[in-house]
Amino acid sequence: MPEGARSPVTLRDVAAAAGVSITTASRVLGGSTHSVSPATAERVRTAAADLRYTLNASARAMRRTSEAVALIADDLTTPSMGMVVSAMERQARKSGAFVTVSSTRATPDRQLQTVRLLRGVRPKALVLTSGRLKGHQLEDRLLRELRAYEREGGRVVVVGAAVEEFDSIDLDNHGAGYCVGDYIGQAGHREVVILGSEQGTANLSARATGFIDGLTGAGVPASAIRTVSCTGDRRGGFEAAGELADQGMTAIDAVLAVNDAVAIGAMSALRAAGVGVPHDVSVTGIDDIQLAVDVTPQLTTVALPLTDVGTTAIRMALADRHEPTTLTVQGHLVVRDSTRPRGTRT
Numbered sequence: 001m002p003e004g005a006r007s008p009v010t011l012r013d014v015a016a017a018a019g020v021s022i023t024t025a026s027r028v029l030g031g032s033t034h035s036v037s038p039a040t041a042e043r044v045r046t047a048a049a050d051l052r053y054t055l056n057a058s059a060r061a062m063r064r065t066s067e068a069v070a071l072i073a074d075d076l077t078t079p080s081m082g083m084v085v086s087a088m089e090r091q092a093r094k095s096g097a098f099v100t101v102s103s104t105r106a107t108p109d110r111q112l113q114t115v116r117l118l119r120g121v122r123p124k125a126l127v128l129t130s131g132r133l134k135g136h137q138l139e140d141r142l143l144r145e146l147r148a149y150e151r152e153g154g155r156v157v158v159v160g161a162a163v164e165e166f167d168s169i170d171l172d173n174h175g176a177g178y179c180v181g182d183y184i185g186q187a188g189h190r191e192v193v194i195l196g197s198e199q200g201t202a203n204l205s206a207r208a209t210g211f212i213d214g215l216t217g218a219g220v221p222a223s224a225i226r227t228v229s230c231t232g233d234r235r236g237g238f239e240a241a242g243e244l245a246d247q248g249m250t251a252i253d254a255v256l257a258v259n260d261a262v263a264i265g266a267m268s269a270l271r272a273a274g275v276g277v278p279h280d281v282s283v284t285g286i287d288d289i290q291l292a293v294d295v296t297p298q299l300t301t302v303a304l305p306l307t308d309v310g311t312t313a314i315r316m317a318l319a320d321r322h323e324p325t326t327l328t329v330q331g332h333l334v335v336r337d338s339t340r341p342r343g344t345r346t
Helices: 011-018 022-029 038-051 057-062 079-094 108-121 140-151 173-186 202-217 234-247 260-272 306-318
Strands: 068-073 098-103 125-129 155-159 167-171 192-197 225-230 254-257 282-284 301-303 326-329 332-334
Touching: 011 022, 011 038, 022 038, 022 108, 038 098, 038 108, 068 079, 068 108, 068 306, 079 098, 079 125, 079 260, 079 306, 108 125, 108 140, 125 140, 125 306, 140 155, 155 306, 167 306, 173 202, 173 254, 173 282, 173 301, 173 332, 192 202, 192 234, 192 260, 202 225, 225 234, 234 254, 234 260, 254 260, 260 282, 306 326
Parallel strands: 068 098, 068 125, 125 155, 155 167, 167 326, 192 225, 192 254, 254 282
Antiparallel strands: 301 332
């Protein structure tokens, strides 16, 4: 090897960086996660991506494509993503395939690294689900990687945005926000706070815009609508609503959260501050996760067919190749106990 040349990264290097055995690293990078926990598999993939490890090209060419469908998501810990993944796993098993999962922590570089790594282990299909896809556009480098993967015989399905080049399932996030805003406005609420996301994700931003359009369309003055940024999880909703309660809630009729987790956190903070829901303020969410009916009061929300989305994504991924198709999925308003018309407070 010439002086100064860098030694190629080996499987042993990846295993050492991930703190696992060579056998475990080989199993994960070979497309199988049997007997490997998701956390360990993610650690191996992260180490491989960080080290820029690639499989031997000739060995890769000789190996058959696995029956794995690789899911690449921003965050695997959210309740809504849990519903999607569970549905994907059930459908994959029915079809004789299995699902591997990777989290990109909502960063474009990790999305790119993960796709590059997975190209090396050749899963049957890639399902990319991300709230970071703004304007329904894939970042140029990521788009090139996905194109190359399909040229090699793989299949790409994008969930959460309409992408013309690949099969995709688009969620009507603006429409979900609009029907909530319209309902709240029609119910007579005129002073509204939107709990948005400080992360700037396209899907949550579309919901917040939908809220505003629905509210103003129902007669709520734009000047009476206030947006408060928070993280898109329960803690974010709790902290944001706690600050609102500290400032005084007498001038607020309704709190509209960009997802159910934020709404549930907000209701918890309001209850702790002695603010009644819905007696003092109405609260809404979007997604219709299981906790929406387990909390008290039960949450008014927009039910998105997340289970159907997971099932359909796998069917698309495993179906015979055809021209790319985009499905647009819409939700429906579910009115429960966390809202009531303005003027009926007790």
